[in-house]
Amino acid sequence: MDFNGEPEEKYDLEPWPGAPVENPNEYQPGGYHPILLGDRLGPASNPSRFRVFHKLGYCGFGTVWLCQDMDEMRINKRWKWRVLKVMSTKASNLKRGNADLKVMEMFEGVDRELLKQKGVSLPMESFWVEGPNGRHLCLMMEWLGPETTGLARCIGHCDGMMKDICFQLLEAMEFIHSRGICHGDFRPQNILLRLNTGVDEWSEEALLKILGEPERGTVVEGKDPWDYSQGPPPPMLMVDPEDMEPVTGNPSVPEYLVGCGDIAYGSGLVSTKIAVVDFGVSYPSNDHPVRATSESRVPDIWSLAAAMFEIRFGFKPFADNNNPPSAIRPMEQVMGPMPPPFRAIVQEWYDLPAETEEELQGMSDAKELSYIRVNREEMERDRMCYVDERGPAAKDHLLFCILYPRSMSVSPAQAEDMTNQAKKDPTRLPLWTPIPRNPDRRAYYTQKDYLKYMVPVEEVEVFYDLVMSVFKWQPEDRATIEQLMQHPWFEGRNERRVASVAVVEPNITTTRESGTTSSVLFKLGQFKQNISTRFSTLFWDAEKEKSKGPDFLGRYVWQPTFKAYSKIAGVPTAIFWILMILPAAWVIKRRIDRGGSVFYPISVRGLRH
16 A cells, blocks of 8 residues: 555556556455456356456456357357456445345346347346455356447437437336336446347357457566655656566466457447446435435436437537536536535535525525526626527537537548448448548547538437436426437337337237247348358458458348249239139120120119019
């Protein structure tokens, strides 16, 4: 420990990987569990079940690894990739118990397919491992795709796809609350996109082409040139790189750290189905930290609106950092003066004198609450500047930021192609190759090759109305999930969802033939996916970092097959009409040959008789 009571920063990496990597000083008693590539993890009954293959991430609670399920290879002779979240010792032994385990108990008995349909992903299994830094909880989960934090800069121009994803957020939150649970940390970092079917069964070689070879950074320890017994070290003390040596003989610290790999949005392997994860700070609705009422879900509703805002526009609505005081000024500009009881907290932040109850009561009755971080004159000047720069639609700080044209991560030609792909198949993210970074530029968004995009003003106004129904000071004034689902911005998606559920409602008394048909169709779908996966691997273009397999299959296999099937499927229909039309034509011809009329009205028939 140092003189401030913080963990001692004595470890570094050499070289530091280009991919994200955790702080090596987190590996100490009570911290992370040291893991190397190729290690085996598993429960006490099967300690070698999972082989560590790559790192996917890390957080304050632990590290996340992509592992091969060796049981699947041994029993079913197939690749199967799972994700292991190895918690730190401190996070594994929380005083109130681990929230992930509690949530697994609360969702016990719920079908996995239903969870997937509702946009929720929970740990599938859990076990404990002993290590030099303590006892660690391990959570085995399905392999998911990237976070939704960067979607706006990639597919922000695909408005229909963005609305589909945001509507799934509502469905997921509705389902979580229906189980009596509040997520507590609902944000884009904890909302992932699912991978396409079959990716978790790819071979090791195919995955390395997507994830890349794991980057390693050797953990080194510097020789401390200062004797701490004589007091604190002098300021700006630097350790000479030559005095850094690899860590050896310390079981608490791994020999090297692994950079995180991930699947890119434009890889063609990512679907548009979401998965809400990380229930580490969730709690039951009747166990709210403040009070057990319906208001226990209010923080989730606010976070839901903020998450939709960030996913759609690519930035947080009121502040770009985790410092709450910095958000007060824009919040008051948009939502009006802050009312009690929040005022006292903010005034304490800024060392401002708090009003008395009499003063607050008088201001509240007269609707003359004062602003804490802004005054009315400043607001009016800012509003005039907003309108002058962005037009009459930019009437406040939030709209001013939304109407700023941003650079996308794709070119105009790529954007057009992606829009067409999204219309043809809205269930998966479009396939595209990112434009390489220009080494002469300090940031890629200054290049002229990228699309400059601004959300249409018409959509901005409707979306603004959606989020402002939640961005209100008083919890009782905020819209509910049901009201948000009915909002015009979603263009009737809730009605279509209700109609589709009513139509596709499963019938328990279905015949055996229907079950056989669905089973056959499922197997055919799996067969097609396996072929697509194989061809994507065989026709991989390393220079372009994309596969020609889907184009080859589409042109030479699927299109001819579908054309042939459509012709074959039309044969029974043609035979039916032939069988119906020929007898009718024969009867009509006989009547005409006899000299009679085809139709015999009653009046004519009466005259003849």
